Every structure is written in C-alpha cells, then in structure tokens.
Amino acid sequence: MHYTNESVTIRFDSGTELSRSWLASDRQRAQRVLSNHANEGLMCLCTPTGVPMHVVKRLGAYHIATMPGRGHHHALSCSGYIPREETSGLRNYADKAISRANGIHNLSVAPGANERMPFDHFTPSSALQYLWDLAGLNVCTPKTVENRNYRHVGQSLLEASALVRINGEPIRPYIPLVIQSPLSCRTVIAQVRRVTAGRYDNAIALSADRENTFWVDEKQWECSGLADIFGPFSSPAKTRGVWIIGRLWRSPSGNYKLFDLGAISTTESFLPCTTTTKELIGSLVTKQRRFYVCLPYDAVSDTSIPAVVLIDGEAPKNLFIT
Numbered sequence: 621m622h623y624t625n626e627s628v629t630i631r632f633d634s635g636t637e638l639s640r641s642w643l644a645s646d647r648q649r650a651q652r653v654l655s656n657h658a659n660e661g662l663m664c665l666c667t668p669t670g671v672p673m674h675v676v677k678r679l680g681a682y683h684i685a686t687m688p689g690r691g692h693h694h695a696l697s698c699s700g701y702i703p704r705e706e707t708s709g710l711r712n713y714a715d716k717a718i719s720r721a722n723g724i725h726n727l728s729v730a731p732g733a734n735e736r737m738p739f740d741h742f743t744p745s746s747a748l749q750y751l752w753d754l755a756g757l758n759v760c761t762p763k764t765v766e767n768r769n770y771r772h773v774g775q776s777l778l779e780a781s782a783l784v785r786i787n788g789e790p791i792r793p794y795i796p797l798v799i800q801s802p803l804s805c806r807t808v809i810a811q812v813r814r815v816t817a818g819r820y821d822n823a824i825a826l827s828a829d830r831e832n833t834f835w836v837d838e839k840q841w842e843c844s845g846l847a848d849i850f851g852p853f854s855s856p857a858k859t860r861g862v863w864i865i866g867r868l869w870r871s872p873s874g875n876y877k878l879f880d881l882g883a884i885s886t887t888e889s890f891l892p893c894t895t896t897t898k899e900l901i902g903s904l905v906t907k908q909r910r911f912y913v914c915l916p917y918d919a920v921s922d923t924s925i926p927a928v929v930l931i932d933g934e935a936p937k938n939l940f941i942t
C-alpha cells in the first residue's frame with residue numbers, strides 16, 4: 621500500500637511548528653490548535669520548499685486542507701498528496717464506470733475494447749492497472765525497488781483487491797504463494813511463467829505455482845489483453861514480466877479455465893510498462909530517481925498523459941515519450 625509518513629511537520633505563518641501525527645493523536649487538542657490558527661496560512665514541510673495549505677471549517681470542525689490544484693505538489697509519502705488528474709487515464713471514464721463508497725471501489729468491467737471516451741466500463745486489463753495503482757505499485761523510489769519482490773507485490777495486490785468490487789462482486793483472488801489454493805477463488809491475479817500452445821486451449825503456468833495449469837481457449841485469447849502481449853494464439857511468444865487477471869472457472873473434471881482476461885507488462889522492478897516506456901523506466905530505476913509511472917488505462921490514444929512523473933525535484937516533472 622502507499623507508504624504514508626505521518627510525522628511530516630507543518631508550520632503556521634506565526635512560526636508555530638507541529639507534526640501531523642501530533643495533531644492526529646488527539647482530536648480535541650487538534651480542534652483547539654486549529655481554531656487558534658484558523659486565520660493563518662501554513663506550510664506542509666514534506667518537500668524542501670514546502671506546500672502552502674490553509675485551515676478550513678467543514679461541518680463544524682477545523683481541518684487542514686491543501687489549496688486547490690496543489691495536491692500533487694506534496695511529497696508522495698505525505699498524506700496531503702493527491703495525484704494530478706491529468707497524469708492518469710482514469711479521467712477518461714464516465715461516472716457509471718466507477719463508484720466509491722465507504723472505502724470500496726466498485727468498477728464496472730467488461731471484456732472487449734472500449735470504443736470512445738468517456739468509457740462506460742473498464743476492460744479487464746485496465747482493471748488490473750487500477751489494482752496496481754491502488755496497491756502503490758506504480759511508485760518507484762530507490763528504497764521501494766530494493767524491497768519489492770514477488771511476495772510483496774502479491775501481498776499488496778491482495779490488500780488492494782479487498783478494497784475493490786468488480787461488477788458488484790468481491791474479487792476473491794488466487795495469487796500464488798500469497799493464497800494457497802485456487803479452489804475457492806473467483807479470480808486469478810498472477811504472473812505468467814510460461815504459455816504453451818495447445819490444440820484447443822493454451823496452457824498458462826504461473827510463477828510460484830508448480831501445481832496448477834490454467835487453460836484459455838482461442839476465443840478468450842483473441843478478445844483479451846493476452847493477444848496484444850503474447851501475439852497469436854497458435855504461437856505465443858516467450859515474454860517475461862506479464863501479469864494477468866482472469867475470471868476463474870473450475871470444470872466438473874477439475875480443470876481450471878480462465879475467462880475475461882486482462883494483462884499488463886511489468887519491468888523487473890514490477891513497475892507497469894509498455895514496449896515504448898520500458899527503456900525509460902529502466903534507466904530511471906538505474907539512476908535511482910523517484911517517480912511514478914502514469915497509467916493510461918484504456919485511453920492509450922490520450923497523448924496528454926505523461927509516461928512517468930518525476931517526484932524528486934522541487935516540483936513534479938512530467939516526462940513524455942516523444
């Protein structure tokens with residue numbers, strides 16, 4: 621999940637400094653302090669230059685709020701951070717494609733390409749991007765890259781999955797190593813180890829799972845993200861770093877079949893990438909930069925979305941592939 625640094629210092633114009641965690645630990649004290657400083661400006665000191673904020677009164681209580689349009693200026697680890705809408709393909713979805721209530725994100729998901737914006741549903745591939753984003757796995761810092769491994773990624777995806785419903789249903793994912801058996805699962809979320817072409821169905825073997833084989837027929841293959849990444853059904857290419865999502869069905873004879881498949885490619889650091897962004901992302905990792913990968917979702921034609929946003933400078937910097 622996103623790492624949040626609660627001990628960030630805030631400084632009022634009068635010079636008073638205190639930490640967010642100190643404020644959060646005692647609500648009545650926080651209300652007293654904020655009402656005393658209600659007419660002052662303040663700075664969140666999560667970045668070297670600080671980010672201006674102000675005290676607002678909502679529903680009878682005082683809050684610290686970020687100025688409009690400044691949410692993305694906070695450090696990623698700051699609880700004031702809000703990703704800039706322009707850097708994500710999420711803004712290209714209609715209201716009915718996604719709803720959020722009580723911390724649960726409900727996505728409307730359907731296979732098949734989205735025709736025109738605003739999209740009224742997510743494809744399975746873009747739903748997987750959503751989980752990646754929610755799990756904080758598109759964020760890269762030298763420290764996260766060092767600590768990120770298959771198990772961490774699986775655990776983060778499991779936690780993110782618990783917050784998401786697909787078409788109103790819980791995801792109940794099978795994630796090898798993190799979840800022991802696919803038996804009572806509804807969905808597979810996993811890294812592909814190998815695809816073997818078969819006469820009727822292709823066999824997918826998963827990383828961290830030496831036991832089970834998952835079958836995909838040609839019709840499902842052709843209308844899914846798999847064809848885009850692995851190529852033709854009859855001769856799938858060897859491709860590393862691919863993660864899939866698929867609805868799981870167990871046949872009466874005990875075979876696992878996958879439907880409504882989506883897929884994304886990732887780098888060795890598990891950062892989402894495409895053939896065009898892979899090199900840029902790899903070089904930023906090598907240079908130990910801090911950045912997040914922007915997710916286009918289904919809006920691959922939206923060229924206004926940057927490839928990545930650098931967040932280790934004084935202000936975020938959008939990078940595009942030209």
Ligand SMILES: [Zn+2]
Pocket residue numbers: 628664665666667671694695698699700701
């Ligand atoms: Zn901040």
